Amino acid sequence: MAALATIIASQALISGVFSLSRQAMQMGLCPRMRIVPTSSDEAGQIYVPTANWLLMAGTLLVVVLFKTSDNLAGAYGIAVSGTMLITTILLYRVAITRWKWPPAFAILIIVVFGAVDSIFLASNSLKIFEGGWFPITVGCAMAGLMLCWQRGSSLVRQRLQEMSMPLQQFIDNIDNMVVARPPGMGVWLTKVAHGASPVLLHHIRHNSVMHKTLVLMTFIADRRPRVPFGERHEIERLGHGIYHVHVRLGFMQTPDIPLTLKNCQMLGFTADMEHVHYYIAHEIVARRAKHSAMAAVPFAVFAFLTRIASRAPDFFKIPADGLSEVGFRIEI
Numbered sequence: 617m618a619a620l621a622t623i624i625a626s627q628a629l630i631s632g633v634f635s636l637s638r639q640a641m642q643m644g645l646c647p648r649m650r651i652v653p654t655s656s657d658e659a660g661q662i663y664v665p666t667a668n669w670l671l672m673a674g675t676l677l678v679v680v681l682f683k684t685s686d687n688l689a690g691a692y693g694i695a696v697s698g699t700m701l702i703t704t705i706l707l708y709r710v711a712i713t714r715w716k717w718p719p720a721f722a723i724l725i726i727v728v729f730g731a732v733d734s735i736f737l738a739s740n741s742l743k744i745f746e747g748g749w750f751p752i753t754v755g756c757a758m759a760g761l762m763l764c765w766q767r768g769s770s771l772v773r774q775r776l777q778e779m780s781m782p783l784q785q786f787i788d789n790i791d792n793m794v795v796a797r798p799p800g801m802g803v804w805l806t807k808v809a810h811g812a813s814p815v816l817l818h819h820i821r822h823n824s825v826m827h828k829t830l831v832l833m834t835f836i837a838d839r840r841p842r843v844p845f846g847e848r849h850e851i852e853r854l855g856h857g858i859y860h861v862h863v864r865l866g867f868m869q870t871p872d873i874p875l876t877l878k879n880c881q882m883l884g885f886t887a888d889m890e891h892v893h894y895y896i897a898h899e900i901v902a903r904r905a906k907h908s909a910m911a912a913v914p915f916a917v918f919a920f921l922t923r924i925a926s927r928a929p930d931f932f933k934i935p936a937d938g939l940s941e942v943g944f945r946i947e948i
Contacts, residue, residue, distance in 0.1 A: 630671065635660065637667040639867040642837050644769055645762045647925035651870055660868065666926075674754075682747060690743030695751035697740045701733040761917065768918030771909050771948040772901060773807050779946075780811035783854060790856050795824040797857075800891035802827035803873065805932065809834050809862070815897040815944050829887045830858045833873065841868040849876070851885055859885070872933045896928045898941045901948060909948055 640646040655661035682688045704726060711722040740748065806813040813832070820826055843866045850862040863876050873894065881889060901922055903915045910918070929939055 630668070633667050633671055634662050634664045635868075637664045638662060638870065640762070641931075642865065642867040642869070644837060645766055647765060647921045648928070648931040650926045650930050653870075662870075678750070681750070687747060690740070690747030691750040693740035693743060694737075694748035697733065697736040698751065698755075701730065701737050704729045704733050761921065764914045764917040765921050767914060768901070768910060768922070768948070772899065772946055775946050775948055776808050776814060777811065779814035780808045781814075781817055782811050783860065786812040786817075787854055787856060787858065790826070790858075793820050793824065794826045797826055797828050799888065800827050800893055801829040801831060801887045801889070802893045802895060803831045803833055803877070804895045805873065805897075805928065805934075806832050806834055809836070813897070815895075815942050818944060819895070819942055827893065828857055831877075831887070832858070832860045833876070834860070834862050835871050836862055836864045838864050838866045840866045842866040843869065845879070849880055849883060851880055851883065861885075870933075871931070874933060874935065892938060894929075894934045894939045896932075896934070896939070896941055898943045900943060900945045902945060904947045915948075 637646065637649060638651060641648055641651075649664055649666040652663040652665065653661065654663050678688070678691075682691070707729075708722050708726045711717040711725070712719055717725075744752070804813065804816050806816070808814075816832070843864050848864055850864070852860040852862070854860060861876070861880060863871070865871060874892075877885075877889065877892065881887075899922075901919060903910060903912070903919075908915070928934070929936065
C-alpha cells in the first residue's frame, strides 16, 4: 500500500511540475522549454522533457543525500509547513482581488490559518540542521534563477524598445527603405509591442526587401489561466500591407504561430497563407563593459539560462521550412 501511495503521489507531483513549468514560461519567470502535448482533447495534458529530467536528477540526489526516509523527515516537514504558510499568505491576495472580500474579513481569515501554519513551521524549524536546510536551499536557488531570468528578460525588452522605430515613422518611410516587395507573407515574431523591432529594421537596411504582406506578431502574457477566443487576438491594420497582431495568452495556454494565423484568418484577416515565411531573432546578449544595468553574477546566470533555453521555433511551433533566423547583438 505504501508503494502504491508513493506511485500515485509521484504522478501528481510530476503533473504539477509540468503545469507549473509551463505557467512559469508564460509569465516570464523561466527560460523556454520544449512542451509536448500528450492529448488531442485535453490542452492541460503535457510533457516537458527538461523538467522531467531535472526532476529525476533531483530525486536521485535526495536519495543519495538522505539514504533513508527517516532522515528525510526534517526536510519534508519544512517543505510542507513552509508551503502551507506561503499558500495562506497568497490566499489573501486572491481573496481581495478575485473574490472581492472585504480586507478586514480577509485579514481575519488569514491570521487564523496563518497562526496555525506558523506554529507548524516554527516547530519544524528545529530540524533545519537535520535535513530542513535542503528545501530552503532548493527554494532559494529556484527563486534566484527566476529573478535573474526575469531581470535579464526585462532589460532585453527595454533595450529592444529603445532601439526600435515608432510604427508611424516606419510606415511613413517604408517606400524609401524598401526597393522590392516579393509576393507572399512575412511573419516577424517581435517582443516590441509598439514599434518596428530593430531586427526588422536591420534586415530591411541590409536587404531593402520586404514581403507584400508583413505581419508583426507579439505575444502578451495574461494573468488569467485561459484567454477566451474572442479576446485573444487583436489585428491592427497599419497600411502598406503591414499588420500588427497582438496575441494574448493565459498561463495555461501554449503559443502556436501557425494556429494563430489560421485563427486570424477566421477573424477576417486575408493574406496568402500558402506562401508564409517566418522570421525570428537570434539574440546574442552581451553585458556592457561600463555602466551595465545588470551585475556580473546575475548576468552570468541569465546568459547561461539563455544558452540552454529551448529554441524559439520549437517553442512557438514554427515549421522548419520557410524559417529564417536573424542574428542580432544586444548589450544590456
